[in-house]
Amino acid sequence: MPAAEFALIARHFASAACAAPGDALVLGIGDDCAVLDIAHGQQLVVSTDTLNQGVHFPLDADPYALAWRALGCTLSDLAAMGARPLGFTLALSLPQADDAWLSAFAKGLNEAALRYRVRLVGGDTTRGALSINLTVLGRVPQGLALRRRGAQMGDLLCVGGVLGQAAAALPWVLGERTDTAAAAALLKRYWQPEPQIALGRALRGRASSVIDISDGLLADCGHLAHASGVTLEIDAARVPVDPLAQALHGSEAALAYALRGGDDYRLAFTLPKRCLEGLQAEGFAVQVVGRVLAGTAAVALIHHGERQWVQGGGYEHFAQGQHD
Numbered sequence: 503m504p505a506a507e508f509a510l511i512a513r514h515f516a517s518a519a520c521a522a523p524g525d526a527l528v529l530g531i532g533d534d535c536a537v538l539d540i541a542h543g544q545q546l547v548v549s550t551d552t553l554n555q556g557v558h559f560p561l562d563a564d565p566y567a568l569a570w571r572a573l574g575c576t577l578s579d580l581a582a583m584g585a586r587p588l589g590f591t592l593a594l595s596l597p598q599a600d601d602a603w604l605s606a607f608a609k610g611l612n613e614a615a616l617r618y619r620v621r622l623v624g625g626d627t628t629r630g631a632l633s634i635n636l637t638v639l640g641r642v643p644q645g646l647a648l649r650r651r652g653a654q655m656g657d658l659l660c661v662g663g664v665l666g667q668a669a670a671a672l673p674w675v676l677g678e679r680t681d682t683a684a685a686a687a688l689l690k691r692y693w694q695p696e697p698q699i700a701l702g703r704a705l706r707g708r709a710s711s712v713i714d715i716s717d718g719l720l721a722d723c724g725h726l727a728h729a730s731g732v733t734l735e736i737d738a739a740r741v742p743v744d745p746l747a748q749a750l751h752g753s754e755a756a757l758a759y760a761l762r763g764g765d766d767y768r769l770a771f772t773l774p775k776r777c778l779e780g781l782q783a784e785g786f787a788v789q790v791v792g793r794v795l796a797g798t799a800a801v802a803l804i805h806h807g808e809r810q811w812v813q814g815g816g817y818e819h820f821a822q823g824q825h826d
């Protein structure tokens with residue numbers, strides 16, 4: 503590796519507060535591999551995500567926000583497994599070494615990493631079209647990782663908070679609307695998603711199946727239903743919708759964002775009824791949005807008193823009706 507690249511890594515990443523050894527990280531950036539401690543009786547949980555310029559984010563995306571968002575989204579996968587974050591690697595492809603861009607990127611990354619107590623343990627830096635790959639490492643007590651499979655008939659279907667905020671911010675993210683002050687709270691949800699790490703850990707030994715909502719409540723419930731071989735019934739009237747999204751887009755559009763919009767990074771999970779009270783008493787903003795029914799891998803939506811089966815494009819049709 504050329505000296506310039508070592509200098510780049512040293513300046514922007516190795517010196518970041520989040521890259522300092524400590525907690526589980528014994529040996530960090532600078533050797534051939536990182537070394538982490540895994541306590542006896544724990545299992546390692548791993549997930550990776552790649553974001554490519556022009557595909558996953560616009561060409562002019564703010565590097566600070568981009569880094570924050572990339573780490574937040576990737577950590578959400580650990581949350582969905584009930585894992586505690588340990589560390590992450592960063593594989594970065596850059597068209598050129600732009601110091602201002604890298605400083606802002608490293609700042610966002612460091613702030614998100616400190617917020618979620620996860621260490622930058624290593625990575626790779628190459629020249630190429632801008633691309634960001636993050637691999638996150640976490641741990642769970644042996645056998646307690648949460649899964650998509652396991653929903654039981656009679657369980658409640660729950661979500662970890664308000665939905666549709668990030669999707670409601672898209673017109674501003676894409677520059678179609680420019681009155682950004684009006685949508686600031688929604689834009690924050692888009693650029694700084696909050697992976698529900700604490701909720702995920704609280705669901706260990708309680709939830710029967712869990713997923714993080716990245717593609718929209720209906721689509722991700724489809725994954726839960728499929729993995730568990732059950733039907734999930736969602737009551738649209740119980741889906742928590744953001745008041746600002748309602749004010750800016752109208753109630754039906756805000757509901758459509760909550761049901762179909764992506765990028766929420768809240769957890770959706772099925773829960774035996776007896777576990778609900780305890781979770782709420784612990785302060786988690788858990789909302790019941792439906793229930794688990796016997797049957798095949800399917801999602802049903804109750805809306806305006808009618809039950810509608812949700813299958814791929816089927817809901818598109820319904821959504822158009824709502825906008826008319």
Ligand code: ADP
Pocket residue numbers: 503511515516530531532533534535592593594622623624625626627
């Ligand atoms: P190797 O030749 O063994 O692959 P590199 O020269 O690519 O090692 O990297 C040197 C050190 O810097 C390694 O510890 C690696 O993990 C770390 N590193 C490289 N790029 C990054 C990055 N973008 N972020 C964090 N650590 C990095």
Ligand code: MG
Pocket residue numbers: 625626627
């Ligand atoms: Mg390398």
